[in-house]
Amino acid sequence: xxxxxxxxxxxLQLSRTLKEPGHYKAEIYLFTPYEGAFSxxxxxxxxxxxxxxxxxxxxxxLPDLDRATKTDGSFSLLSPHYEIIHGSWLFQYxxxxxxxxxxxxxxxxxxxxxxALRISQNFAQRLRKTTRxxxxxKQYFRNADMYFSWYAEQFILQCMTMEGFSDLDEELKNSIxxxxxxxxxxxxxxxxxxxxxxxxxxxxxxMSMYLRLLEYxxxxxxxxxxxxxxxxxxxxxxxxxxxxxxxxxxxxxLRDSRQELSVAVLLLIALIYAVRDLLRDDMTExxxxxxxxxxxxxxxxxxxxxxxxxxxxQKIWMNYRKLPDLSLAVREHSDKWSTxxxxxxxxxxxxxxxxxxxxxxxxxxxxxxxxxxxxxxxIQSSSDKIYIPADPNDPSSKVQSHTIEKQHDYNLxxxxxxxxxEHTSAQRWQIRLGSHGIVKCKSKKxxxxxxxxxxxxxWWRRLxxxxxxx
Numbered sequence: 001x002x003x004x005x006x007x008x009x010x011x012l013q014l015s016r017t018l019k020e021p022g023h024y025k026a027e028i029y030l031f032t033p034y035e036g037a038f039s040x041x042x043x044x045x046x047x048x049x050x051x052x053x054x055x056x057x058x059x060x061x062l063p064d065l066d067r068a069t070k071t072d073g074s075f076s077l078l079s080p081h082y083e084i085i086h087g088s089w090l091f092q093y094x095x096x097x098x099x100x101x102x103x104x105x106x107x108x109x110x111x112x113x114x115x116a117l118r119i120s121q122n123f124a125q126r127l128r129k130t131t132r133x134x135x136x137x138k139q140y141f142r143n144a145d146m147y148f149s150w151y152a153e154q155f156i157l158q159c160m161t162m163e164g165f166s167d168l169d170e171e172l173k174n175s176i177x178x179x180x181x182x183x184x185x186x187x188x189x190x191x192x193x194x195x196x197x198x199x200x201x202x203x204x205x206x207m208s209m210y211l212r213l214l215e216y217x218x219x220x221x222x223x224x225x226x227x228x229x230x231x232x233x234x235x236x237x238x239x240x241x242x243x244x245x246x247x248x249x250x251x252x253x254l255r256d257s258r259q260e261l262s263v264a265v266l267l268l269i270a271l272i273y274a275v276r277d278l279l280r281d282d283m284t285e286x287x288x289x290x291x292x293x294x295x296x297x298x299x300x301x302x303x304x305x306x307x308x309x310x311x312x313x314q315k316i317w318m319n320y321r322k323l324p325d326l327s328l329a330v331r332e333h334s335d336k337w338s339t340x341x342x343x344x345x346x347x348x349x350x351x352x353x354x355x356x357x358x359x360x361x362x363x364x365x366x367x368x369x370x371x372x373x374x375x376x377x378x379i380q381s382s383s384d385k386i387y388i389p390a391d392p393n394d395p396s397s398k399v400q401s402h403t404i405e406k407q408h409d410y411n412l413x414x415x416x417x418x419x420x421x422e423h424t425s426a427q428r429w430q431i432r433l434g435s436h437g438i439v440k441c442k443s444k445k446x447x448x449x450x451x452x453x454x455x456x457x458x459w460w461r462r463l464x465x466x467x468x469x470x
Contacts, residue, residue, distance in 0.1 A: 007369065009438060012370045014370070015367045021354050022354060024416075025424075026414065031410060032344050054367075054371070056219060057364050058088075083136075087217045097120075117179060121179065140217075143210045153180060156176055222302060225300070226297070227297060235287045239287075300313075372438060
C-alpha cells in the first residue's frame with residue numbers, strides 16, 4: 001500500500017516498503033482536468049518523465065537485524081558499512097514517523113503520539129551509543145545526530161498544533177516537554193546550537209542539505225538505458241534506402257529516355273529532398289512508436305551503493321492516453337471523474353524485478369515523487385473578482401471584493417501488485433492545483449474489484465486487458 005505525503009508547494013511523494021523478493025508492478029494514472037489544454041505538444045512524455053517524475057529506491061534496515069547488531073560494534077569498523085547501516089536506521093525511523101502522522105489524522109491521536117515519543121527516545125539512545133572511529137564516520141554521525149534532533153522536534157511541534165493536543169493527559173504533555181528540553185540540553189553539550197539558529201528558511205535549507213548527504217550512502221544507484229535506439233536507427237536506414245533507391249530509379253529512367261536533366265527537374269529533385277528532410281524526423285518517430293508499441297521506453301539497473309552490485313531490474317513505460325485506450329479495469333471502475341473521452345491521461349508504469357539478495361540485509365523503500373510545477377504553470381492567472389457584503393445578513397453593509405484564483409482538479413489513480421498475489425489493488429487521490437502550487441490533496445475511495453472478483457474473470461478478458469495495456 002502506498003502512502004502519499006506532501007513534500008513542498010509543488011511536490012507529492014508516494015512511498016511503500018518492499019519486503020519480499022519478486023515482481024512488483026505500479027501503474028500511475030493522472031487524469032487531467034476538463035478545462036485543461038494538456039497534450040504531448042504542451043509537454044512531451046520524455047520531458048514529463050525527466051522533469052516531473054522521480055522514482056528512487058533506498059535501503060532500510062531490517063528490524064530484527066538492527067536489534068541483533070545493536071550490541072555488535074564490528075559493523076562500524078569500516079566504512080561505508082557504518083554509513084549504510086546508520087542511514088538505513090534513520091530513514092526507517094522517518095518512515096515509521098510518517099506512518100504515525102497518517103494515523104494521527106485518522107483519529108488515533110493520543111496512542112500514535114505516545115508511540116512516536118517512545119520511538120524517538122529509543123532511537124536517540126540507540127544512535128548515540130554507537131562508536132565512531134574514522135573521521136568520515138564522525139562527520140556522518142554529527143549530521144545524522146543533528147538532523148534527527150531537528151526532525152524529532154519538528155514532528156512533536158507539529159503535533160502540538162493539531163486538534164486534540166489540548167485534550168491529552170498531563171503526564172503525556174510533561175513527557176513531551178521533558179523530551180524537548182532534553183534535546184535542547186544535548187545540543188548545547190554537543191555544540192549544535194549554531195546549526196539551529198537563523199531564519200526559518202535558512203534552517204530548512206540547511207537541514208535539507210544534511211538530509212541529502214545522509215541519503216547518499218543508502219540510495220540505490222541507477223544505470224538508465226533508453227530503449228528503442230536500435231529500432232530508430234533501423235527506421236532511418238530503411239527510409240534512406242527506399243528514398244535513394246527511388247531517386248536512382250528516376251535518374252536511370254531519365255537517362256534511358258535520353259532526356260536531359262533540365263533545371264525544372266533538378267529543382268523538383270531538390271524540392272523532394274527538402275520535403276524529405278522536413279518530414280523525416282516525424283516519420284521516424286511515428287514508425288518507431290508503431291514498431292515499439294507496448295514495449296518499455298527505459299530500462300534501469302539498480303545497484304547497491306559503493307560496491308555496485310546489481311539488486312534489481314526496472315522497466316518503465318511512459319505515454320499519454322485517452323480514456324478509450326486504457327485497460328478495461330480502469331475504465332469500468334472509474335467514476336464521474338473520468339467520463340470525458342477527449343481528456344488526456346498521463347500514464348506511468350513500472351515493473352520491478354527484485355532479487356532475493358537485495359533483501360538479505362535490508363528492506364527497500366520505494367519512493368515516487370511527482371513535481372506539479374510544470375502543471376501549475378499551465379494554469380492562467382485570473383483577475384476575476386467576487387463581491388459579497390461584509391455581513392451576509394445585511395445586504396446594505398460594506399462590500400468586500402475577493403480575487404478568484406483559477407484552479408484545476410486532477411485525479412491520481414495508483415494500481416499496484418506485490419509478489420505472491422495475482423490480484424491488483426488501487427488507491428486514488430484528488431489533487432487541486434493552483435498557479436502557485438498544490439491547493440489541496442485528499443484521499444478518495446475507488447471502486448476496485450476484490451481479489452475474488454478478479455479471479456472470476458475469464459482468461460479471454462485478462463488477455464484483452466493485457467493487450468490493451470500494452
